[in-house]
Amino acid sequence: MLIRALIVLLVVLNLGAAAWWLTRPAPSPEPPPALPTGVARLQLVGEEAPAAPVPASPAATFVPPAPAVCFSLGPFTSEAAAIQARDALGADLLRWQLREAPGASASGYQVVMAPAASLEEAQATAARIGAAGFDDFLVVRQGDQANGIALGRYRSRDAAERRLAELQAGGFTAQLQPVGRAGPSLWWLDAGAAEGADPAALARRASSAAPQPLECTALR
Template identity: 55%
Template sequence: MLIRALIVLLVVLNLGVAAWWLTRSDPPPPSAPEIPAGVAILELVDTPQASPARVAAVPTAAVPPAAQATPGATASAASTPAGAPASACFRVGPFADRAAAEQSRGAFAPANGRAALRETPGTNASGYRVSLPPSATREEALAIAQRIGAAGFDDFLVINQGEETNGIALGRYRSREGAQRRQSQLVAAGFPARIHAIGEEGPSRWWLDVAAPAGTRAATLRASVAVPVEPQDCPAALR
């Protein structure tokens, strides 16, 4: 009997809860937080979107032809300064010596352009030797040799035959620079050493590199000098 009463009570409670849930009202919306005094309120304004007709009606700015140039053409124009004069370059020479080249150099400036002097070294000898000139007697040559040894020099020899008999050989060198160093040391010590080239040694030759105004011909420049004039690529000294 007691169990039946409990079951009836549970059914009644469930029905009551279900009825309350179905008949309850919606909760009120949360209230907005209070804004402090002096603070502006942000309001959203609807922005009307442009219609397709209005978008199509907007005119397109014309692009100038210069702006439509290809990137390669733009880079080329930037690398070539506006108004930079082009030049025609020539090789003038060879001249016998520097003085002749310097004299002819003035013939090309300022009317015919710029000219730069250039030297081409001559052919080198097979070697160089340093010596002292022959003495009057062998005894005098031996006395000089003793003084050379006492001064701290080595590699010397009294010459016994030939055109330089009683002279003193002071060394043989492959380059002129080495022979000149040896000569300088001996001269500083009071010995009049001299240098002889072994084999033929050709002299240096001198040239003019000329940058003339564009369109200049070699024949025009030949009228100013008595040496050959040949076209060439412009060297770095004239760029």
């Protein structure tokens, strides 16, 4: 009888344990661990990606209208004068740009060596120049360049630069100097205006000489 009672008790206990296991509430999932700043979370296959914020559309870039009448105003003797002319015309110009034009070039160029400490030193240098195969040189004996060496005078800068390069390649410290005074640079205001603009009237307002025709494609 005792054995039968034990068997019945074990059966009841097993049935009770099975009933508790089947009816117990499902455990809550543990929250995922926090990720370090800047590290993206892995996304499983089939998992929906979080909605990304829609970037704001950039503001439309303003494009000024293309000019229909283009011309050059000037010449002005300085950049400041050209800027003043531009400011005088203000909104009447749709596009504009300043342009520098070189003034009159020098009348010639000479290649020289700086004056030496004494006439004897200049003569010794001249002897070395001749021994190196160069001709057309002269020791200057008076004036501001006394004890210097003149190594040639040329009308074009290209010819003078070739002579200078040859002497420098031979180990002589020659230099190039312009002969005569070069004129200053001049400035022009290249401008474009709307259809119907009067370039002559704009030139008078800008204190410019008569306007010069200009292709609008030249305006950047």
